[in-house]
Amino acid sequence: MIHKIGRNDPCWCGSGKKYKLCHEAFDAKVDSYRKKGIKVPGRELLKTPEQIAGIKESAKINVAVLDYVAEHIKAGVTTNDINEWVDRVTREMGGIPAPLDYEGFPKSVCTSINDQVCHGIPDDTVLCDGDIINVDVSTILNGYFSDSSRMFCIGKVSPEKERLVRVTKECVELGLKEVKPWGFLGDMSQAVHDHAVANGYTVVREIGGHGVGLEFHEEPWVGYNGKRGTDMLLVPGLMFTIEPMVNAGCQEIFVDDENDWTVYTDDGEPSAQWEIQVLVTEDGAEVISW
Numbered sequence: 613m614i615h616k617i618g619r620n621d622p623c624w625c626g627s628g629k630k631y632k633l634c635h636e637a638f639d640a641k642v643d644s645y646r647k648k649g650i651k652v653p654g655r656e657l658l659k660t661p662e663q664i665a666g667i668k669e670s671a672k673i674n675v676a677v678l679d680y681v682a683e684h685i686k687a688g689v690t691t692n693d694i695n696e697w698v699d700r701v702t703r704e705m706g707g708i709p710a711p712l713d714y715e716g717f718p719k720s721v722c723t724s725i726n727d728q729v730c731h732g733i734p735d736d737t738v739l740c741d742g743d744i745i746n747v748d749v750s751t752i753l754n755g756y757f758s759d760s761s762r763m764f765c766i767g768k769v770s771p772e773k774e775r776l777v778r779v780t781k782e783c784v785e786l787g788l789k790e791v792k793p794w795g796f797l798g799d800m801s802q803a804v805h806d807h808a809v810a811n812g813y814t815v816v817r818e819i820g821g822h823g824v825g826l827e828f829h830e831e832p833w834v835g836y837n838g839k840r841g842t843d844m845l846l847v848p849g850l851m852f853t854i855e856p857m858v859n860a861g862c863q864e865i866f867v868d869d870e871n872d873w874t875v876y877t878d879d880g881e882p883s884a885q886w887e888i889q890v891l892v893t894e895d896g897a898e899v900i901s902w
């Protein structure tokens with residue numbers, strides 16, 4: 613049996629206001645889209661102000677950890693060193709690194725170099741002049757999740773790699789501009805894809821972003837090959853990541869069959885990824901972690 617909230621009952625969002633004075637009209641609006649056959653987020657995906665505050669505290673750690681990595685990363689350090697920094701700084705600030713033991717992932721951060729697309733596992737690999745590396749950091753604080761990643765260029769990288777890193781960042785920025793209430797997830801996807809393709813690149817299809825906040829990975833799945841005006845309705849309170857993997861060469865990828873985690877480009881050409889965590893607000897979007 614489903615209990616409809618009474619109009620005079622407290623609103624589900626936790627505001628303490630009566631439902632009729634708070635989210636009743638909002639729910640009716642979402643429902644009108646649902647009736648038209650548009651995919652809409654369930655209420656459990658819409659973050660309340662209290663949850664948003666908690667997620668922002670988590671994100672403070674995530675951003676500080678990535679800032680720490682940015683200050684210390686250079687040729688000669690190993691990906692294990694990065695793992696040690698991320699684990700230590702996260703815990704010093706009271707957080708827990710979300711990747712550790714997540715579905716058996718053995719380390720506290722993902723480090724993906726050159727033709728590694730994502731889910732690189734820190735080890736004794738030494739960073740060399742000319743490498744590009746994605747460092748993907750995710751934090752749990754009081755049960756709230758944050759998730760973002762950045763690229764770093766080690767020493768002097770080739771102009772080709774530098775351009776790939778820059779254009780991939782632009783893809784995320786252009787995608788972010790499309791995030792607005794009552795728009796569609798596909799608006800973002802197409803903006804990301806179009807910019808990558810216009811620059812001669814391909815976008816990985818099989819792996820995407822995700823809802824995030826109360827869990828590491830929530831609905832919706834966030835792809836970057838979708839079309840404008842399609843996919844989930846962007847409703848205020850929805851929170852997800854924009855994290856396209858852009859390949860310099862072909863789109864095809866494979867998973868390391870020894871560790872079952874690390875994803876590589878088929879052709880050995882480099883791949884880049886930036887990730888931000890975004891909240892749909894009443895008047896646009898707010899970047900929660902970067």
Ligand code: MF3
Pocket residue numbers: 710711712714715717721722731748749750759822855887
């Ligand atoms: N941080 C990755 C993401 O953006 C999650 C990787 S799962 C892990 O979704 F276990 F490898 F960390």
Ligand code: CO
Pocket residue numbers: 759760821822853855887
């Ligand atoms: Co993510």
